[in-house]
Amino acid sequence: MTAAPRTGTKGVPRAEREAQILEAALDELGRVGFAAASVAAIARGAGISKPMVYSYFGSKEGLYAACVDHAGSVVADEVERSAALGAVGLERGLLTVAGLTEALDGRPHLWRVLFDPTAPSVGPAAEAARRHTVRLHARAVEGVGEMLRLAGDTDPVDLDLMVQVWVGILDTVMRWWADHPDEGGAAVLARAERVVGALVDVR
Template identity: 45%
Template sequence: MGKAGTKGVSRAERERQIVDVALEEFGGKGYSGVSVAAVALRAGISKPLVYSYFDSKDGLYLACVHRVGGLLVDAVAAAGTRSGSAQHALDTLSAIFTAVEDCRYAWAVLYDPALPPAGETRDAVRFYRGRLAAMGAAGAAGLLSHAGHDDPLDHQLLDHVWQYTVAAVMRWWSDHPDQSAAEMTARCARLLTSLGAG
């Protein structure tokens, strides 16, 4: 990641550059393992400048959450065109992979277990997680309904399995950064086909 610099750069561009650096820092080390000073140093700017843009560490993390939360929600929503079909699961995974290929830490930032228990940042995380969870539940319900299965516990169980599966896949991908979005999609297609789900 290059330095953000301070001269001849618009405020919007400088904010984007700082968030780019912060995403990698927070995504790689977790909320509790990152300081504003470390982000500023890596971005090649002063710590007071970061504070002037984001007010606090929480403000900086909040900007990261909005960036990745919007990215993930938009990607999953766009993948909903095949809702109710077995292909929907793969379409959703592919959309997530493609959306975050250049922002591999997106999932880690949104699902960091070490976030503060309350406040604006936690509220934003809950909002985006809730949107993603609701779309996942709707997709699972659509798949079962399409197959003629209306048992509420079946719906609940499949939703539970889906949520944990996506989290596990994203963790695996973060441990294998050499894998491209296309390679991950192909790998998941093989697995889903083998399981009879794709």
């Protein structure tokens, strides 16, 4: 006999209610950041009471940790999927952007949730962010390292610098998109391809 799903308030299954709260929190956190985010505003967005948010996630920090883990999984899973396609050099970089603009279409604010400068530096949220950023950094080192080796460059300092350049470009594109959420993923990808193309084609 299959057990009935756990229910939350007014007969709403607990998993469904958690998803509603999480979605409202992701919107609020992506818009204003952790420091300025209001649990009351998140509760209103989810159509529930403020105490109910605490009953599900324990605290603002607990809710943020869940949001970071969700956003980090979406971003890091997609970057790893793109990396597994086997492209190298600039093609790999553009495939990464293409994958992210598809995965985050309609919700580019997830990038801001994961990389929030106002977030706690210790605790579960910080641990979740580190866990996913370690995955992202590993793929960046791998992809940039392949590109430099193809150019005959094996200098580890050059690798470190170029990883920072690549991460900076990607972060700028994604934050620009979060500032212009009306831009669809396909449009953002086209803009990124034009801008990056112009950079590498400068004579």
